[in-house]
Amino acid sequence: MDAWEEGLSQKPCFSVQLHLCRGLSPFLLTCAIYFLLWIPEDQPSWISALVKCLPVLCLVVFLRAARSDRGYRVLLQGALLCSAVGDACLIWPEAFLYGVTAFTVAHLLYLWALGLTPLRPGLLLPIVPAFLLYNGLVLLHLPPGMVPMLVTYSLVLASMLWRGLARGGSARWGALLFTLSDSVLAWDAFVQSLPHARLVVMTTYYAAQLLIALSAFQSPRLKSR
DSSP: OOHHHHHHHHSOHHHHHHHHHHHTHHHHHHHHHHHHHOOOTTSOOHHHHHHHHHHHHHHHHHGGGOOSOHHHHHHHHHHHHHHHHHHHHTTSGGGHHHHHHHHHHHHHHHHHHHOSSSOOGGGHHHHHHHHHHHHHHHHTTSOGGGHHHHHHHHHHHHHHHHHHHHHOHHHHHHHHHHHHHHHHHHIIIIIOOOTTHHHHHHHHHHHHHHHHHHGGGSOHHHHTO
């Protein structure tokens, strides 16, 4: 346990929240830099990839202060690192499927972290038909070579949404926002161009990653809801 984590475990609630806010400062700053620079998507470069990845990498460092069990924290950090790889790949259109693969691994790690308790299979009742309808529409517009990878990704994303909703707390909202972000991205990329799509996608994406990361700071009682 480092000095910051030890301080979090000993200070009252307000002070803990203050430490969390300070710990999130790099994430918030790099998010601001991304939106202020707003590097055009038709100018892919390693600089634009770095600017896009930095907020997620800041969350990896931020999670070092989490007091949850180490296994949960490490899985979230692994998912964030894979997400950063995916972010970088999606800068270049020719690396799109590599990016999808990286995000698939990220969601598998989130699934592993979120676990199967409580199971709550009833949550699948709205999730399954919604995903079937949405993906059925998107699949009509996909190049054949992309179909297997994107179907696999959709199944993993739907599973992550189920487990995030079952876990509750900030993980619930993170899973919902991640699904919204990916849904807008896919529709804008393959079906029909949407106004301000990139702004919606990136705002919901960064918020989703933050909310899932914050689940590592919840008490055991909150996690079980």
